[in-house]
Amino acid sequence: MPAGEVRLVFCNAPDRDCAERIARALVEQGLAACANLLPDCLSIYAWQGQVEHAHETPMLIKTTAVRLPEVIGLIQALHPYEVPEIIALPVTEGLPAYLQWVRGQTLPLDKSA
Structure with a gap:
């Protein structure tokens, strides 16, 4: 997986405050x-044998493939759900300058410096 591949991550939070906390930390x-x-939005889903519904705040998170494991880990650490929705899709096309900006903002820190 090339480090520069951009990913779009979908995640729902139980409310706006939680979504803002997660987004800001990322x-x-x-x-x-x-x-x-x-x-x-209103989410309707199956959970532990029941059909549930909840009002949630959707997030669209832009990152790279190399940072995705850390994104998932941080969302799991900050999210109150037992199993938060975290779905990542590859971004195959887009404005080159925007995709380069995403890559530049998410460069891993050089541990040797």
Whole structure:
């Protein structure tokens, strides 16, 4: 997996405050270039044998393949759900300058410096 491959991560949070906390941490730690918080939505899903529904705040998180394991780990650490939705899709096309910006914002820190 080339380090520069851009990923779009989908994640729902139980409320806007939680989504903002996760998004800010990802960007501040250089794991994501950007996170968009969308208007709240109604999610209907199966959980532990029951059909549930909840109002949630969707997040669209832009990162790279090399940072994805860290993104997943941080979301899991900050998210209150037992099994948070974390789905990553490869970005195969886009404005080259934007994709390069995402790559530049998420470069791993050089541990030898």
